[in-house]
Amino acid sequence: MTDKKTIKKSSLDDLFKKMMADGKRVLAPVRKGETVLFQEVDGYSAVAADYVQTTLSAKEALLPRCEEMMRFTTAQSTVSLEEGPAKPSPVVVFGVRPCDARSIAVVNAVYLKDYNDALYKEKSDSTTIIAVSCAKSDEYCFCTSVGGSPGSTEGSDILLTLIDGDTYLAEILTDKGKAVVSIAPALFAAAGSEVKEKHLADVPVQFDLGALEKKLPGAFDGAVWITQSLRCIGCGTCSYVCPACTCFDIQDETDGTRGMRFRCWDSCGFGQFTLHTSGHNPREVQSQRWRQRIMHKFSYQPDQLQVVGCVGCGRCSRACPVDMNILQHIKDIVEAR
Amino acid sequence: MQDKIIQKAKELLSGGAVQVVIGYGQGTGDRVRAIFIQKPEDAGRLIMDGRCVQNLAGYLMKHEVRALGRAAIVARMPVLRSIAQLMYEEQFKDSDVAVIGISDANELVDLPDLNALKEYVRANPLKLTPEEQAEVDRLDAMTREERWAFWMEETSKCIKCYACRASCPMCYCARCTVEVNQPQWISVPSHDLGNLEWHIMRAMHLAGRCVNCGECTRACPVGIPLRLLNQRIIADIADNFGEEEDYALAAFKPDDKEDFIR
Amino acid sequence: MEEKNVYQPYLMRIASIIDETPDVKTFRLEFINEEEGKQFNFLAGQFGEYSVFGEGESTFCIASSPTRDGYIECTFRKMGRVTKALASKEVGDTIGFRGPYGNTFPIDRWKGKSLLFVTGGIALPPLRCVIWNALDTRENFKDVTVVYGARSVQDLVYKHELDEWEKRSDVKLITTVDPGGETKEWKGEIGFVPTVLEKAAPSSADTIALLCGPPIMIKLTMPVLTKLGFSPDNIFTTLENRMKCGIGKCGRCNVGKYFVCKDGPVFTFAQVNQLPPEY
The missing domain is CATH 3.40.50.80 (Nucleotide-binding domain of ferredoxin-NADP reductase (FNR) module)
Structure with a gap:
């Protein structure tokens, strides 16, 4: 049974300070010009208000855009490897949307299946997610069509829902969540009979996920991929803003003696992604890459990992420079005869 | 204006002069997006208003678009400039493209062929607007340290999604410098140095070629004002070479004031 | 317990080099850490990621037989950044190896x-x-x-x-x-x-x-x-496709729903015939 408490908005700054005093870095959405980005903050006053969705997702706390994998020193004919990257310091990510929190299940499925990715696991273990339910949504949101909701608790350690102007209902969902409460028990009060549902955004279900998953395996050769992606310019924006996109590149950098191996975000939208050294490319043109994006999320991952690789946050569509709207394209695929 | 474009698109398609018209149509909410009209009866979907600013010229180079056949393109001034530059770089033949030109005064421009387009572009040289110049001047007025801090702060947001490159009609290289790895000229990882190297390299490669369409800035998901880099270079080129050159950095003149090239 | 970093390669000494053709070489590689060598096992058909530190990793099969103990061999053509760097290595030099990865011939x-x-x-x-x-x-x-x-x-x-x-x-x-x-x-x-x-x-x-x-x-x-x-x-x-991680995470070697690195590289043609042409 989830432990329900309340916390005043005016207490959040105290909570932030207590968490920092406890040795945690606190990341929260901060407004920068037209964007809202997760950044380390030193108090609640820095947190952006009144946004539907952050520009980039919270995944960067777990999967940095550029992450050290190992260090090495090379001499004439010998190599020495140094200890892996320093242990990540504990992080609390505040203000994560429930859709983003759900995306952690996708990342877990990729990074922890078969081969345990310790770089990811360590970050994941030391990260606490304090999510905030969505009181509003926009035309790009479709979490409810992919199994989520504006008040979903999946993936969060604590979920806050604003139930009046100054009070959050706090659902304490995991041990990590309890640990946060235990740092500042006085800031939390026992919850009454408040229910969050009437405080959540109304996000209508827009397509039948089951029908989509049934349709895709037979749709590989369809003309729809070309039609839909004619305007796609092949940048990586959709992948990089996506909380559930996990593909990466590996790069070495060295000064000739000492060097590092990094992993960096990569995107199936890039032609280079699959290019063989010989010059042969299994996905030569953009329509094949667009197909891969949809197939991977809505067919391959459900089939192989039992998770849908999309949480309906709508970021890819909002950020796309050429208005590739994933919701619209999926609906078109579901409805096509 | 919109009706004239629709009319022209219908004519081009029904007469068989082109197989596809690249223009703007309704997008999500109040956005517009690039659309590809292949039948005269669909030409009514074309839109032309203040929202239609995406530089469509890059689509002329795209495999799947080229596969549709000869294209006509709805082209405001930045698109016309892009096409002229791409012709200068021998990316098109005259016969490849038809143009539905629109002037800065929002009038349909009759450009029967790409030579006419080149003449038109030459007659309307690229100039920064006073607002754009003011922004360049604002950066110029900073101390070096302030300017460095400004660009480090901006480029630190970069996630290397390469939307700036993908949205730019001038970035058509089959293998971009950042993908050339023997040697690896530009750091791939999105760390401070990698980001800075990338944007400086890109600005340099666009020197004298950038048409100031602003697409890089619009495309950037994290809001880096990339066009400022190029606008500064445009201003420099205008100061140093005058404004009448097709391509200042590739033109040779015997009376060049620099002597390293002689 | 400390989790092992799955991306950290074994250090291998180049024991011998054969020039097969002007641009193809075979390396015999021995584990520098003998304990690692003793624990290492593989089966026919598996592959690995071979690294030149500072240049990167390259994917190729283990070309020697699992019946031969104490070393592995790889054969590669000088093509890209990593294989060119590999080709410049000499007997006694150190390179990296991660593996074995993938399925096997039954x-x-x-x-x-x-x-x-x-x-x-x-x-x-x-x-x-x-x-x-x-x-x-x-x-x-x-x-x-x-x-x-x-x-x-x-x-x-x-x-x-x-x-x-x-x-x-x-x-x-x-x-x-x-x-x-x-x-x-x-x-x-x-x-x-x-x-x-x-x-x-x-x-x-x-x-x-x-x-x-x-x-x-x-x-x-x-x-x-x-x-x-x-x-x-x-x-x-x-089958082969471009790979980075070799363990089903970097996301680029898939042919339809299967990763060549994890579900392959060995396939029967009955299976290949069911796959989309993405290789």
Whole structure:
């Protein structure tokens, strides 16, 4: 049974300070010009208000855009490897949307299946997610069509829902969540009979996920991929803003003696992604890459990992420079005869 | 204006002069997006208003678009400039493209062929607007340290999604410098140095070629004002070479004031 | 307990180098940490990520047989950044190796059967691992036939081993070079692999075929194998796609829903025929 408490908005700054005093870095959405980005903050006053969705997702706390994998020193004919990257310091990510929190299940499925990715696991273990339910949504949101909701608790350690102007209902969902409460028990009060549902955004279900998953395996050769992606310019924006996109590149950098191996975000939208050294490319043109994006999320991952690789946050569509709207394209695929 | 474009698109398609018209149509909410009209009866979907600013010229180079056949393109001034530059770089033949030109005064421009387009572009040289110049001047007025801090702060947001490159009609290289790895000229990882190297390299490669369409800035998901880099270079080129050159950095003149090239 | 970083390679010493062709080399690699070497096991068909520190990693199969202890071998062509850096390494130098990754040829299930290897050019290495595995456990198999072709005599790899197989009475070796690729001394066939295979007409009875080569060779050889009576589930191959991680995470080597690195690289043609053409 989830432990329900309340916390005043005016207490959040105290909570932030207590968490920092406890040795945690606190990341929260901060407004920068037209964007809202997760950044380390030193108090609640820095947190952006009144946004539907952050520009980039919270995944960067777990999967940095550029992450050290190992260090090495090379001499004439010998190599020495140094200890892996320093242990990540504990992080609390505040203000994560429930859709983003759900995306952690996708990342877990990729990074922890078969081969345990310790770089990811360590970050994941030391990260606490304090999510905030969505009181509003926009035309790009479709979490409810992919199994989520504006008040979903999946993936969060604590979920806050604003139930009046100054009070959050706090659902304490995991041990990590309890640990946060235990740092500042006085800031939390026992919850009454408040229910969050009437405080959540109304996000209508827009397509039948089951029908989509049934349709895709037979749709590989369809003309729809070309039609839909004619305007796609092949940048990586959709992948990089996506909380559930996990593909990466590996790069070495060295000064000739000492060097590092990094992993960096990569995107199936890039032609280079699959290019063989010989010059042969299994996905030569953009329509094949667009197909891969949809197939991977809505067919391959459900089939192989039992998770849908999309949480309906709508970021890819909002950020796309050429208005590739994933919701619209999926609906078109579901409805096509 | 919109009706004239629709009319022209219908004519081009029904007469068989082109197989596809690249223009703007309704997008999500109040956005517009690039659309590809292949039948005269669909030409009514074309839109032309203040929202239609995406530089469509890059689509002329795209495999799947080229596969549709000869294209006509709805082209405001930045698109016309892009096409002229791409012709200068021998990316098109005259016969490849038809143009539905629109002037800065929002009038349909009759450009029967790409030579006419080149003449038109030459007659309307690229100039920064006073607002754009003011922004360049604002950066110029900073101390070096302030300017460095400004660009480090901006480029630190970069996630290397390469939307700036993908949205730019001038970035058509089959293998971009950042993908050339023997040697690896530009750091791939999105760390401070990698980001800075990338944007400086890109600005340099666009020197004298950038048409100031602003697409890089619009495309950037994290809001880096990339066009400022190029606008500064445009201003420099205008100061140093005058404004009448097709391509200042590739033109040779015997009376060049620099002597390293002689 | 501290989790091992799955991306951290073993350090390997280059024990020997053979120049197979002007741009193909074979390295024999030994574990610098002997304990790691003792614990290391692999099976025929698996691959690894070989690294030159500072340049990156490159994917190729383990070309030696699991029946040979104490070392692994890899054969590669000088092509890109990493293989060029590898090619400049000398005996005694240190490189990195992660693996073994991927599935294996189900050799255990082939006991008592005949084996037919059909391959071309630089595609012999992945099958060479199986060939030596079979020859080192020769009593488990009936006939072993190898049909191997290359563009020219110069492009044949493992020339010293081809000589050895040629001399053995328990291997039938047919080598061929493309017309014009022969030398005066060339005693093998002249012609393309599919044609030579058709002429040799090995029996498909109780036989497993292993086919590995460039796409055009595969395309033209499949009809010949079918004509000889091989069913697609008795023809095995190994696919390759661009890889970075080798362990199903970096996301680029998939063919449809399968990752070549994790679900492959070994597939039967019955499986390949079900896959979209993404390799």
